[in-house]
Amino acid sequence: MTGPLDTLITGGEVLLPDGPCRADLGLADGRVAGVYAPGTGPDAVEVIDAAGKTLLPGIVDIHFHVRAPAYPERGTVQSETRAAAAGGVTTLFEMPISKPCCSTPEELAQRRDHFAQNAFMDFGLYAAPGDLTVASRDAMMALGCIAWKIFTTAPPPGRADEFDGLAFPDEADQLRALTLLAGTGLPVVVHAESAQLLEHFEAEASRLDPADAATHGASRPAVCESVAVAKLLAMNMTAQAKLHIAHVTSAETVDVLRAFAGTSDFTAETCPQYLFTTEEDVARAGVYAKVNPPIRHQADQDALWQAIEDGVINYVTTDHAPFSHAEKQAAEGNFPAAPPGVPGIEFILPAMLDAVARGRLSLGRAHDLVCANGARRYGLFPWKGALLPGSCADVTIVDLTDETALSAETLHTHAREVAHLFEGRRLQGKVCRTIVRGKTVFEDGRITGTAGGGSFVTPRAEK
Ligand SMILES: [Zn+2]
Numbered sequence: 001m002t003g004p005l006d007t008l009i010t011g012g013e014v015l016l017p018d019g020p021c022r023a024d025l026g027l028a029d030g031r032v033a034g035v036y037a038p039g040t041g042p043d044a045v046e047v048i049d050a051a052g053k054t055l056l057p058g059i060v061d062i063h064f065h066v067r068a069p070a071y072p073e074r075g076t077v078q079s080e081t082r083a084a085a086a087g088g089v090t091t092l093f094e095m096p097i098s099k100p101c102c103s104t105p106e107e108l109a110q111r112r113d114h115f116a117q118n119a120f121m122d123f124g125l126y127a128a129p130g131d132l133t134v135a136s137r138d139a140m141m142a143l144g145c146i147a148w149k150i151f152t153t154a155p156p157p158g159r160a161d162e163f164d165g166l167a168f169p170d171e172a173d174q175l176r177a178l179t180l181l182a183g184t185g186l187p188v189v190v191h192a193e194s195a196q197l198l199e200h201f202e203a204e205a206s207r208l209d210p211a212d213a214a215t216h217g218a219s220r221p222a223v224c225e226s227v228a229v230a231k232l233l234a235m236n237m238t239a240q241a242k243l244h245i246a247h248v249t250s251a252e253t254v255d256v257l258r259a260f261a262g263t264s265d266f267t268a269e270t271c272p273q274y275l276f277t278t279e280e281d282v283a284r285a286g287v288y289a290k291v292n293p294p295i296r297h298q299a300d301q302d303a304l305w306q307a308i309e310d311g312v313i314n315y316v317t318t319d320h321a322p323f324s325h326a327e328k329q330a331a332e333g334n335f336p337a338a339p340p341g342v343p344g345i346e347f348i349l350p351a352m353l354d355a356v357a358r359g360r361l362s363l364g365r366a367h368d369l370v371c372a373n374g375a376r377r378y379g380l381f382p383w384k385g386a387l388l389p390g391s392c393a394d395v396t397i398v399d400l401t402d403e404t405a406l407s408a409e410t411l412h413t414h415a416r417e418v419a420h421l422f423e424g425r426r427l428q429g430k431v432c433r434t435i436v437r438g439k440t441v442f443e444d445g446r447i448t449g450t451a452g453g454g455s456f457v458t459p460r461a462e463k
Pocket of ligand 1: 064
């Protein structure tokens with residue numbers, strides 16, 4: 001290239017695919033221009049001093065919910081992508097739950113345009129397979145959906161619109177969906193809990209104290225998840241989809257994943273709420289900690305960490321799902337009535353960095369879990385998920401020695417007042433700056449990006 005770089009980030013450690021390395025990083029035209037030995041980089045218009053800091057490829061969260069443009073009271077594309085920027089995230093993949101559900105080409109096109117005008121960072125959009133026709137599938141593919149999502153559960157009461165074309169409680173429909181979507185080569189992400197077992201356990205739990213946190217766990221015990229996952233993995237031996245199991249929570253499901261290893265192309269994720277909290281935190285935070293599937297026991301958390309160590313689970317995603325304070329508050333003391341979801345987009349990276357500081361895993365492995373592996377699975381690596389010449393200039397600068405304290409005052413999510421599950425935690429590791437396509441969108445606690453500054457990421461995006 002000729003002329004100076006746009007940006008040179010000097011003095012830091014850069015996380016490269018084979019580990020952290022002292023280097024200067026050059027950015028130009030929204031891409032990584034080069035990785036240079038310290039002090040040897042070319043001239044640049046802007047020089048960022050990152051002495052003592054670590055440069056990570058910007059985090060890619062493959063499981064995120066805003067539901068926009070519906071339900072602005074729960075958070076908007078602007079508010080939640082600002083929060084994502086504060087969390088060090090540079091690319092997020094939005095799930096199709098909305099009103100109406102993102103299960104038609106028309107709705108997908110509308111959401112794409114809405115996100116393009118409002119997102120502070122790059123975004124991909126999931127589609128639900130809707131009417132399970134080839135025509136609808138191909139139209140959504142042509143629009144550039146990043147992947148597919150289905151639920152094996154029935155729509156929650158009163159929320160049929162949001163799950164129309166997304167929820168397939170019938171096993172024949174699940175097999176039809178997997179088979180139809182296998183032909184696209186895109187990941188098929190499944191929320192796996194057995195609809196029939198849920199019906200049974202919810203009826204049983206209706207006799208328990210609705211204010212008791214244990215009631216929620218009893219209404220959706222681990223067997224609901226493990227049975228649904230086992231059936232999906234057996235089905236996928238026939239369907240041959242590129243299957244991805246969402247938010248694994250339990251030791252039983254980890255055993256199922258192990259038992260089916262090698263039988264088809266499948267991967268699995270878990271989330272910070274399952275890795276860093278247990279039922280005791282749910283008892284403390286009440287309905288604000290209600291998520292589906294539920295947060296379980298210490299033994300389950302231990303099994304999830306073991307699965308990460310063994311390579312059985314290779315993805316950690318947020319399942320960020322904000323609800324309004326009014327909605328959660330109205331259901332205080334009533335777990336069955338409370339809406340399920342927690343806002344985790346500002347927790348995930350500091351929590352993983354804290355786990356690194358505690359010696360639980362290496363920085364490289366932590367980053368693979370929250371970024372590079374997702375970029376690989378969705379066909380975007382090394383354009384996303386790496387800092388190599390030609391990669392997208394998405395950079396998250398962190399201080400591994402500084403601390404993050406999460407509170408309603410410091411959080412950017414619109415759901416900051418319902419973030420009781422993670423509130424009060426002090427984590428070692430702090431997001432200092434977030435750069436999307438070469439532009440700083442977050443710096444030292446302040447949002448500096450602009451609405452509409454992000455780009456639509458498709459499976460065939462320029463790489
Ligand atoms: Zn989700």
